[in-house]
Amino acid sequence: MIPLDINGKRQNVDVPGETPLLWTLRDELGLTGTKFGCGMALCGACTVHVDGQAVRSCITPISAVANRKVTTIEAVGGEAVGRALQAAWVDKGVPQCGYCQAGQIMSAAALLKRTPKPSETQIDEAMSGNICRCGTYTRIRAAIKQAAAQQGGTR
């Protein structure tokens, strides 16, 4: 049994310790908002926060997050930054198919927590691990800037 803190809820799961956090979230806990895209930390669709840091859950063994604070897209709206980003995503009409957007929002939220006033380059650097095959990048940038401005941070 591995003790977990997922979205503020403490629970135990009975899976082998090497099971990736991604599949534990999706298959065992039913939290399907976190997406599978590559399984090799190449696309960012599976991004979650572990103790506030953006982490690729597809290569993170569940044993590595025991007793650490995991936040997924389902709960990131509980934080002001996450809420602002989700609102900006809707307002700017960012999503096309939407599949990658949970990961995009999680990466953006980690960025804004660390860097409330990101420059264009800082946005590019923080977001370049997240692929959007529909090509919504210009709107993602605009939404991050809008959320940052709303949080009091612009450059």
Place this chain on the structure above:
Amino acid sequence: MSAPVDRIPRSEGGAAFDRPVVVANVSRRRFLQGASALGGLVLAVGFSSAARAQEPKKYGADGMPNGWVDDPLAFVSIAEDGTVTIVCHRSEMGQGVRTGIPMIVADELEADWKRVRVAQAPGDEKKFGNQDTDGSRSTRHFFEPMRRCGAAARTMLEAAAAERWKVPATEVEAKNHEVVHRPTGRRAGYGSLAKAAASQPVPKRETLRLKDPSKFRYIGKGQLKLVDGRDIANGKAQYGIDTRLDGMLYAVVARPPVFGGKVASFDPAEALKVPGVERVVEIEASPPPAHFNPVGGVAVVARNTWAAMQGRRALKITWDDGPNASYDSTAFKATLEEAAHKPGKVVRNNGDFDAAATGAAKRLDAEYYVPHLAHATMEPPAATVRIANGKCEVWGCFQSPQSTRDLVAKRLGMSADDVTVHVTLLGGGFGRKSKCDYAIEAAVLSKAVDGKPVKVTWTREDDLHNSYYHTVSVEHLEAGVDAQGKPVAWLHRSVAPTIISTFNPAAKSEAPFELGMGVINVPFAIPNVRIENPEAVAHTRIGWFRSVSNIPHAFAVQSFVAELAAAAGRDQKDFLLEVIGPARQVSPEMLGDTWNHGESPERYPVDTGRLRRVVETVAKEAGWGRKLPKGRGLGIAAHYSFVSYVGAVVEVAVDNKGVLTIPRVDIAVDCGACVNPDRVRAQMEGACVMGIGIATVGEISFKAGRVEQDNFNAYEVTRMAGAPREIRVHIVPGDYSKPMGGVGEPGVPPIPPALCNAIFAATGKRIRRLPIRDQVKV
């Protein structure tokens, strides 16, 4: 992503065509009782083979299997609390159709969008009309039928109110979710009228009053947010891969690494030792043609996805690679080039190319190469099947739910009536999810475990190794030019394995729908034109990829025009306009194009005036001719596809290390009138990024029959840093009385040539082989 319906039966035997016309009012009572009560008029549009032979050729939605339905009973229901539920029968894969289609209905219905819910139709074309979500067709084929749906439902609500108030129907008017009696100002909400409206007759089509477009409240306005936007941002949106059912098992499949190969032998022992693995099941290889069938292999069925993946790693399989084991992309490029250097089947011939070229002041030629591509939808293929009590249910991300239904039924030996296909959101489609091989795999596996629900998930490696690839092509162009450098003779040899090979392995020639994607239907003012199509053999599954053959054709044609302009020392934009010639309407048939994207040649002629306008618009908006610093350049290209016109200007910056960046792209689109301008913009933005990815990094290559790229480290797609800093979309205003064009695909084709033309402007380096990758670096 464009199904040539006249050539490829979606269900073998052409069952859809062999039924007589049936019009039956199946159920009226449950109408307007809520989202789940969608019983209604079933209009089966089908024709016997004999009747079809005498029928005049059908175009547009009429020409698609099961055509269109405009019955409000199929698409609209109203609950007593006033909630209006509108069915979207097309698949949402990012184009915004679940917002756009219901918006059309809601507008004519005078519904308040805040009280509209959207329900996704299951695969049922008899009830809803054609559901093949491809070919950039949803809006242009269903704008009118959906308007009529909304107008009919509105008329029924008005009739119910008039009856209740015992006043003439001419005195009442539906407005913003209620019906008003004009003389007295009496009002009744839609909810209060729902039941009474249900018993009204459905008005005859010819009696419907459609809104004057000046009265549209949603159509063309772009103020509405995406219906799924909030769920997507909150992580609640459900995709095919997210399906979860009680007692569900999870499967991954080890598939033959070479197309046409099969399992020689396998040992499941180690896989079965992996904790969580329940079964190892062989999926038989399907005999040719490939069609939408699974390629076969060995499946591991487990209690969760990770266990299934671990089990698959532990499998010991010996493969029989079959006839394509020597497929090698480098060698095949040479084969295509060799074919391109010899005459091929003439598919269009105007004037006399040879005589004109011989007599020309100068001759130029060039050859262009575009490799295989994979769709790489962010959501890989995934499907879930459960079989119980003689019924089969399928859940998944399908562009073509009806063919999924038919082919799953066929594989299971069931009637399609006993198969229900639930369509989730699609995490990208781009043509990949038109082919339901993954649903058939899930069906085979569910059957193997006594009908228990089984979800098949493809990994990224599976997706890249077992796709239906965009073709690979060599485009050979020659021109004879006059003393001013203007082309008087034009030869284009297009050599590429055809999508038809997926349905008929003997096919070696491009089909009319491939030739009609920008190779024969080039409407240039050149008197001597010869288009040839030498043969090419397919060694893998070839399929529709967003924009399809328009990608290599536009890349070649629009690059070559720019090369001719450079040779003539002319401005590229002015030269392009001169080659297009004066504004005129050209019959596609005159260009040898019998397909015309399935549309009527009379309603949809090739309009060079519209092509000129997108060139002129994009040039003006992009500031064509503006002075740029060293290392920067502008390139232009324009292309007609999916009966829309798109022009693009790309600005590039190449630094002293040869690193390429794209500060800005301007793109002008004339798709006729828009339903949702914000989504038209979004599609152009996305097409621009995909086009840049195709041009700069996209390549699937084969070695020893195997795809060389495993994941996104090797099969690169554009990331944020490689995307344009700014994309400006310019929509040419349209007229709702004129035919609409497509939007999902026509944005892609002009981008690679515009980009390469810009690189030429910036550096003098001409790119003829995609992807560009490091060709700019010196």
